[in-house]
Amino acid sequence: MYMPISAHEHLPACSEALPRFADKSWWLTKQVAVFAPTEMDDLVFEPAIPVLGQRIQGTNGLTAAQGLAYFGDAGVPALLNALSNSNAETRKIASRVLISLPDPRVTAAMRSLFFDPDHSVRYHAFCYAQEHWDLSFLRPLTKLLNDTNVGFQVEVTFELHRHLDDSAIAICNRFSQEDGLSTKQEEAELLFTNSTSQARLLGLEILWEVGSLSAVERMISMLDDRSVEVRYYVAQKLTNLTGQKFGTDNAAWKTWWASNKSDFKPRNPTD
DSSP states (O other), X not given: OBOSSOHHHHOHHHHHHSGGGTTOOBXXXXXXXXXXXXXXXXXXXXXXXXXXXXXXXXXXXHHHHHHHHHTGGGGHHHHHHHHTOSOHHHHHHHHHHHTTOOOHHHHHHHHHHTTOSSHHHHHHHHHHHHHSOOGGGHHHHHHGGGOSOHHHHHHHHHHXXXXXXHHXXXXXXXXXXXXXXOOOHHHHHHHXXXXXXXXXXXXXXXXXXXXXXXXXHHHHHGGGOSOHHHHHHHHHHHHHHHOOOOTTOHHHHHHHHHHHGGGOOOOOOOO
């Protein structure tokens, strides 16, 4: 195409890169290069998932992990592989991204992450449990009540309370004669001996829900609790189950229990 205006006036940058434009009015040009067959290569596109899986360990690891998440189910294996990495930062990134991917494979992996040495990884596993609850989380989550981070203990307690029915069956079945499940005394004691009063109150709530003879007996023992609040609620729950009104008088409850235990039939818990 011919233009009656000089190119270098309207395309100064092109005039510098392509000197033949200078003082010319042709705006169309063609460049030709000749390649020998041995110099020609096809473009190669590497599979994205393996590449991104390797990049999780790099400086842009989070971006790579998020890219894997976009692949959905197909990206899960690479993210799960990163969870077993010895580098805590890599595990943090992978566990953080996996929170948004509900998948049976992720659920199984998260159960072991509750015991990861890195607190952030444990917290990400906890967040996944909050978003995608599964009954299999109950046992490992209960053990987090002894986590070194007290604030985390409180969050775990509230999450367990959200699943109180599950907790009553799986943690405190030793207090029930009807459920037929195996004893989990160690797990139950994680609640009753926990340093936070919220966890002990959760244990109390579960005992009250169970309402068996052994549950009442364990509740009476909680009248020795160091927390005034816990003792107050123990007395309320005992009165609700037994109809007796001894307040927080531990000795009175123990005396009454010694005389009435053999004939006692728990009342149905009521609000």
